[in-house]
Amino acid sequence: MSAADRNRTRPGRRALLQAAVAVPAAGAAAVASSGVPARAATAESADRGFDAASPRFGLAVLPDTQYLFDADSADPEPLRATFRYLVSERGEADIAFMAHLGDVTEHGSPDEIELAADTFRTLHGKVPYSVLAGNHDIPSATDDQRGDSPYLKSFGPRRFSAMPTFGGASPDGYNSFHVLRAGGREWLVLALDWRVSRTGLRWAQGVLDAHPALPAVLTTHDLAWADDEGVARLSDNGQRLWDGFVRGNDQIFLALGGHYWPPGRTVLTNDAGNDVHVHITNYQDRYYGGAGMIRVYGFDLVRKVVDVETFSPWFLSRDPAKRTPLEAETIELTGPADRFTLDIDFERRFSGFAPAVPPGPRPPAAVMPRGTVAYWRFDASGTAAPGAAGAPVETGTVIRDLSGNGNDLTVSRLHDSAPDVLTWSDDHHRGQPAHASLRFDGGRAPDRGAVLRTAARAPLNSEKFLRGYTIETFIRLPEPFEGDHAWMGILSWEGRNGDAGKTTGWSPDEPTCSLNLSPERFLQFVVYPERQDADPTSWSHALPVGRWTHIAVVNDGRRTVLYVDGSKIARNPAQASTGIATLGKPFVIGATQSDETYGQGFYGSIGDTRIVARALSPGQFMPRFD
Structure with missing residues (x-):
């Protein structure tokens, strides 16, 4: 021009x-x-x-x-x-x-x-x-x-x-x-x-x-x-x-x-x-x-x-x-x-001319890599009779461990919680293998919620993971995020870390391993290792509400790294961490104990959850992050 x-x-x-x-x-x-x-x-x-x-x-x-x-x-x-x-x-x-x-x-x-x-x-x-x-x-x-x-x-x-x-x-x-x-x-x-x-x-x-x-x-x-x-x-x-x-x-x-x-x-x-x-x-x-x-x-x-x-x-x-x-x-x-x-x-x-075709569900066998010790999902493959979306999950319902290792979960309610504190849902993360989840309506004042617990003698209760581990789950926080849900638990092992001989940490009454949410919606993964008297703790950024998030905790036998949606977070401790000081007590989805007592339960949705007894890379997570 x-x-x-x-x-x-x-x-x-x-x-x-x-x-x-x-x-x-x-x-x-x-x-x-x-x-x-x-x-x-x-x-x-x-x-x-x-x-x-x-x-x-x-x-x-x-x-x-x-x-x-x-x-x-x-x-x-x-x-x-x-x-x-x-x-x-x-x-x-x-x-x-x-x-x-x-x-x-x-x-x-x-x-x-x-x-x-x-x-x-x-x-x-x-x-x-x-x-x-x-x-x-x-x-x-x-x-x-x-x-x-x-x-x-x-x-x-x-x-x-x-x-x-x-x-x-x-x-x-x-x-x-x-x-x-x-x-x-x-x-x-x-x-x-x-x-x-x-x-x-x-x-x-x-x-x-x-x-x-x-x-x-x-x-x-x-x-x-x-x-x-x-x-x-x-x-x-x-x-x-x-x-x-x-x-x-x-x-x-x-x-x-x-x-x-x-x-x-x-x-x-x-x-x-x-x-x-x-x-x-x-x-x-x-x-x-x-x-x-x-x-x-x-x-x-x-x-x-x-x-x-x-x-x-x-x-x-x-x-x-x-x-x-x-x-x-x-x-x-x-x-x-x-x-x-x-x-x-x-x-x-682009949906008007090229609508995205969501991936279909994947069979359990397709998402159980070598070393899988437990895998739970909330569709027909995970339970004999999943209810319709919105229907309560009955107390006593069993969610099968699809790894075949016998770590089945049984549903129970906390305190005098109503049936609707735990319901079936077909909502799910786009990359989730199963197209189903559970909706938890836990909260404070009064304390309410629901938990899924392994049986008293499940192998997972005593697994020490000395060679490393990967714990994965999908969660979705509701929008709007209403009420007081500070320090609600997502998953944990029962038992006091003081009983495992641990002398460090915030309190001897907290469990030996738990994944929680802070008042600011920061993830907190705290573990008391089997080999060290320590409590290395990972902290994420504030999690979003209204959308699904994939969480992975990866330990290679030396230290622990927390990933959110395939991205490594900043606040991962450099402190040594080998294994988990489990006490032979149940693994739980939906809450965290203090002094072996449950208060509030989780508030939100939880999808497929998998535990593998080795460190996985993001490309091996349930939704691959290559």
């Missing part, structure tokens, strides 16, 4: 650049007639350490590079540095793809295009990418039916045909799409021309129709402009694309454009009632024509966010002591339009 163009790009003070295309028809031509191959290409997943299964990956976005390819004042080195950075970080940062937003060159001359095409060879074959034409790359008054051009010769379909992500191009060659695999699923990147014709839009609709379950990122040159506060608004051409294409296709959740500056963003609501994030990205007005600055969209499917950052690898690679003031100023942009986080619940956002 030239300075003359710049003066025409802002409403009010400046007139918006007018779209030179009539209102389109929302074409739905068959894929075969549009030349779109109905294929789902497999992205480069093995090269340079890129992990297509990782739930975290990066989408790099490169806007207008035209001032780096401007006749005899061209300098491709900043862009080469950007490409070298993307290649080197392909595996480390899981860079899945790079999308150029158009205006590769200033005049679109053969010499400029040839130099740009040569520069892109730094990236070619190492990181998959797309390029689209901006108004400076082709005759700006034309649409994608313009015919041949130097741009098309160098950046047409032939350039991308051998790229594993390349899905195809429109018959004219100016529009293309890529299918990449990242985050354990496939994504579609649609690269549309500076001015898409009705024919081009029918082709684009055909692409989406051929890949109806893929979330799509739309890239084009002229989409939106932004005010000085970074609030983006659709341009005339952007409004045309929105009305005729984007808003009716729920797959498109992110739309990116260049052309204008300053950068900005907004969120629009499509016809399905879902958010579409619209961003304008362009840094050619910055020092050195933007210096090959890129924006990286860091997708994190676990945290359900996209973290966005903007920086210049060229300046980043220089010796800090030798950077000029302008170089230092342009290394990274941290304003609200350049560095921000998008909150996207990917599963919910």
Whole structure:
């Protein structure tokens, strides 16, 4: 975009650049007639350490590079540095793809295009990418039916045909799409021309129709402009694309454009009632024509966010002591339009076109690794007659130990608790082997609750675990979390640690091993080891309410580590811990004793619970955290 163009790009003070295309028809031509191959290409997943299964990956976005390819004042080195950075970080940062937003060159001359095409060879074959034409790359008054051009010769379909992500191009060659695999699923990147014709839009609709379950990122040159506060608004051409294409296709959740500056963003609501994030990205007005600055969209499917950052690898690679003031100023942009986080619940956002299929229950045999000493679940495999959801679990009900080691649990109620303090439920953690749980309604004033206890002579009661152990369970705290439930127990062994000869610790009356919840909803795992006179205690962060959490306590025979949802917590003691000083008394789910007396019971839901007599890695937990 030239300075003359710049003066025409802002409403009010400046007139918006007018779209030179009539209102389109929302074409739905068959894929075969549009030349779109109905294929789902497999992205480069093995090269340079890129992990297509990782739930975290990066989408790099490169806007207008035209001032780096401007006749005899061209300098491709900043862009080469950007490409070298993307290649080197392909595996480390899981860079899945790079999308150029158009205006590769200033005049679109053969010499400029040839130099740009040569520069892109730094990236070619190492990181998959797309390029689209901006108004400076082709005759700006034309649409994608313009015919041949130097741009098309160098950046047409032939350039991308051998790229594993390349899905195809429109018959004219100016529009293309890529299918990449990242985050354990496939994504579609649609690269549309500076001015898409009705024919081009029918082709684009055909692409989406051929890949109806893929979330799509739309890239084009002229989409939106932004005010000085970074609030983006659709341009005339952007409004045309929105009305005729984007808003009716729920797959498109992110739309990116260049052309204008300053950068900005907004969120629009499509016809399905879902958010579409619209961003304008362009840094050619910055020092050195933007210096090959890129924006990286860091997708994190676990945290359900996209973290966005903007920086210049060229300046980043220089010796800090030798950077000029302008170089230092342009290394990274941290304003609200350049560095921000998008909150996207990917599963919910994509449910309209790609509903998540929850994993089915897994049989007990599939989740009992070597060394399993006890495994309980609350479906038909774990008990002879599980009741309907919401029905009380009768006192005396037996929950079988599916390991076959005889550590069955029997239900009893604390004090004079009513039947509804323990009920059956079909609620469960997504990764839980059994699709069932128990709902506990324990509490204080008066003390109430229910417990599941092993029999007096169950082998688990006396197991010392001198070679290590892994104790796993799933819990869900209710929302709202009402009442006083401070120090409620989740699971424990009965018996006073003082009777085991332990002299350290908070009190000789607390049990030899227990998993509890503090008033702040911090997990507390306290154990009195068999070999040491100590009480190493692990503390988690505050647990969330209203959603399932997986908890794993892992001991390798030397020390204990607590994991929450597959992540190691910070407050794990370095103190030695070998075994558990069990006293031959029952193991319990649903409460913790003090001085061999139960007060309140657990408040919330508990799912599958498993104990293995060795240390497991997160990749071996009931829901695998690889």
